[in-house]
Amino acid sequence: MSDILELQKIATEIRLGIVEAVFNAKSGHPGGALSSADILTYLYFREMNVSADKANDENRDRFVLSKGHSCPAYYSVLAEKGYFSKDELKSFRHTGAMLQGHPDMKGINGVDMSSGSLGQGFSVACGMALGAKIDKKDYRIYALLGDGESQEGQVWEAITFAAHYNLDNLCLIIDNNGLQIDGKVKDVMNIMPYASKLKAFGWNVISCDGHNFEEIKNAFDKARQTKGKPTAIIAQTVKGKGVSFMENQASWHGKAPNEEQYNIAVRELTEYKNSLGGNK
Amino acid sequence: MADKIATREAYGKALCEFGSVYNNIVVLDADLAEATKTCIFKKQFPERFFDCGIAENNMLCVAAGLSTVGKIPFVSTFAMFAAGRSFEQIRNSIGYPHLNVKICATHAGISVGEDGATHQCNEDIALMRTIPGMVVINPSDAVEAKCAVEASIKYNGPVYMRFGRLPISIINDSPDYKFEIGKAIKMADGIDVTIVANGMMVEQALIAREMLMSEGISASVVNMHTVKPIDKEMLLFEAQQTGCIVTSEEHNIIGGLGSAVSEALSEICPIPVVRHGVEDVFGKSGPAKELIEEYKLNAFGIVEKVHQALALKKE
Numbered sequence: 283m284s285d286i287l288e289l290q291k292i293a294t295e296i297r298l299g300i301v302e303a304v305f306n307a308k309s310g311h312p313g314g315a316l317s318s319a320d321i322l323t324y325l326y327f328r329e330m331n332v333s334a335d336k337a338n339d340e341n342r343d344r345f346v347l348s349k350g351h352s353c354p355a356y357y358s359v360l361a362e363k364g365y366f367s368k369d370e371l372k373s374f375r376h377t378g379a380m381l382q383g384h385p386d387m388k389g390i391n392g393v394d395m396s397s398g399s400l401g402q403g404f405s406v407a408c409g410m411a412l413g414a415k416i417d418k419k420d421y422r423i424y425a426l427l428g429d430g431e432s433q434e435g436q437v438w439e440a441i442t443f444a445a446h447y448n449l450d451n452l453c454l455i456i457d458n459n460g461l462q463i464d465g466k467v468k469d470v471m472n473i474m475p476y477a478s479k480l481k482a483f484g485w486n487v488i489s490c491d492g493h494n495f496e497e498i499k500n501a502f503d504k505a506r507q508t509k510g511k512p513t514a515i516i517a518q519t520v521k522g523k524g525v526s527f528m529e530n531q532a533s534w535h536g537k538a539p540n541e542e543q544y545n546i547a548v549r550e551l552t553e554y555k556n557s558l559g560g561n562k
Numbered sequence: 563m564a565d566k567i568a569t570r571e572a573y574g575k576a577l578c579e580f581g582s583v584y585n586n587i588v589v590l591d592a593d594l595a596e597a598t599k600t601c602i603f604k605k606q607f608p609e610r611f612f613d614c615g616i617a618e619n620n621m622l623c624v625a626a627g628l629s630t631v632g633k634i635p636f637v638s639t640f641a642m643f644a645a646g647r648s649f650e651q652i653r654n655s656i657g658y659p660h661l662n663v664k665i666c667a668t669h670a671g672i673s674v675g676e677d678g679a680t681h682q683c684n685e686d687i688a689l690m691r692t693i694p695g696m697v698v699i700n701p702s703d704a705v706e707a708k709c710a711v712e713a714s715i716k717y718n719g720p721v722y723m724r725f726g727r728l729p730i731s732i733i734n735d736s737p738d739y740k741f742e743i744g745k746a747i748k749m750a751d752g753i754d755v756t757i758v759a760n761g762m763m764v765e766q767a768l769i770a771r772e773m774l775m776s777e778g779i780s781a782s783v784v785n786m787h788t789v790k791p792i793d794k795e796m797l798l799f800e801a802q803q804t805g806c807i808v809t810s811e812e813h814n815i816i817g818g819l820g821s822a823v824s825e826a827l828s829e830i831c832p833i834p835v836v837r838h839g840v841e842d843v844f845g846k847s848g849p850a851k852e853l854i855e856e857y858k859l860n861a862f863g864i865v866e867k868v869h870q871a872l873a874l875k876k877e
Contacts, residue, residue, distance in 0.1 A: 301792070387659050405655075
């Protein structure tokens with residue numbers, strides 16, 4: 283089986299986990315989780331130097347989910363990667379459960395930084411990257427930012443900071459699904475174009491299809507090879523990707539499917555997974 | 563009494579001293595290194611000093627990130643911009659994950675002087691102490707400022723420290739002086755009233771004690787350098803000894819030391835507590851000394867409040 287097929291299968295498992303988590307929680311953010319599922323899959327299963335048995339290794343790569351609300355995808359990936367049991371996904375957002383509504387580094391194995399308040403996680407990632415530079419360590423830092431999130435002024439403080447300190451060990455990924463709670467990003471508060479703005483701020487900018495593993499791979503390869511400045515990968519994505527009725531619908535930013543919708547979502551994802559062939 | 567020294571000056575020097583012992587200390591500033599005195603560290607350890615420009619929110623979160631990879635970041639700017647502007651960054655990215663970041667804010671209170679109300683932060687203690695797990699320290703002189711910095715390094719978790727711009731007297735130069743986070747220091751004994759103060763008001767409390775003595779009033783003076791966690795043991799002891807308390811701080815009487823003492827005592831030993839501080843108003847421009855008089859942030863102001871407390875105690 284080709285590696286791309288393998289990644290597509292894992293990503294579909296991740297999507298099933300997202301749907302499971304949000305359905306059982308009766309709340310949460312499926313749209314942005316589904317749009318980032320392929321990026322997160324590639325990061326954790328191919329790109330990053332991380333493993334569950336070395337969760338606290340000081341030389342590991344780090345990841346910050348700056349768009350913390352997309353944590354169903356993050357949790358699903360961490361569970362698939364073995365940081366905790368997949369059963370935990372079913373108690374996401376429940377009282378007393380481990381999996382909080384937004385990432386909690388103190389309670390969840392594998393989470394490198396608590397996040398949820400938009401604009402902050404990316405700055406934290408800059409601090410991690412600076413720390414690696416101070417110590418002359420070669421681990422890398424990855425941060426996933428929402429496109430709507432880039433409306434936060436602090437994001438541009440961090441963009442300035444990362445370029446100023448030449449943080450080439452930092453890779454920012456923008457999950458460019460074009461939608462936010464109140465509608466299209468370009469209608470709510472147009473912050474585009476990202477590429478020319480980031481370039482003007484001194485960044486290396488790569489665009490890719492955030493659902494095409496070949497393009498995702500090329501983007502991360504190029505990012506790793508770029509020295510002297512930070513890299514931003516602008517990943518074109520579809521909000522709600524993989525579940526037909528959620529795709530490109532802002533209304534699926536932050537609500538859970540009912541039982542009927544859940545069943546349809548699971549059926550669609552399962553059929554897609556089966557269509558990929560193989561055992562997994 | 564030695565020359566007057568601003569606590570910010572002591573902070574800058576302490577950073578340098580401990581910076582050579584702890585090589586994981588890094589210092590961040592937001593274009594105010596000359597004013598916050600982190601410039602002293604910058605000169606000695608340029609490779610561990612990072613100016614973040616005028617972008618405090620990013621700076622606080624960068625500090626959070628540095629702490630996750632084993633650094634002890636000291637972050638400095640004016641109190642207004644640390645505790646005020648970046649409250650939510652501190653709350654969510656430092657407080658919630660309980661990260662080992664030391665927030666060292668200078669230019670707090672009315673004594674900032676000429677810069678006026680926009681820069682005179684009288685709310686920082688209130689803001690910081692509402693964050694779960696945050697240690698909040700307001701040292702009373704240069705000696706204590708240095709000790710607070712050292713204690714904060716040895717403590718693993720977020721600490722907010724407040725340093726002033728105005729040079730103030732050294733009052734903690736006795737050989738048996740000992741600083742411990744959360745342990746108040748008894749400065750002088752008394753039986754009629756206890757003055758609980760911190761920051762530059764501790765010296766004023768000692769002066770007030772002398773003034774009260776001439777009226778035949780015996781005041782106990784406590785230096786409550788740590789507002790959180792507050793020393794309840796000391797408060798209970800004082801409440802039982804003197805039966806009334808005056809708190810004194812260079813901060814709004816809402817939310818700071820006065821509130822912290824009132825909250826603690828109302829639950830363990832309810833007695834009259836009268837708060838001395840900035841009376842829920844903004845500051846203004848003027849030389850620090852003149853503002854201190856106008857806002858009665860001096861021994862005279864404390865004496866007035868002591869009379870109020872004694873009257874309440876008699877009722």
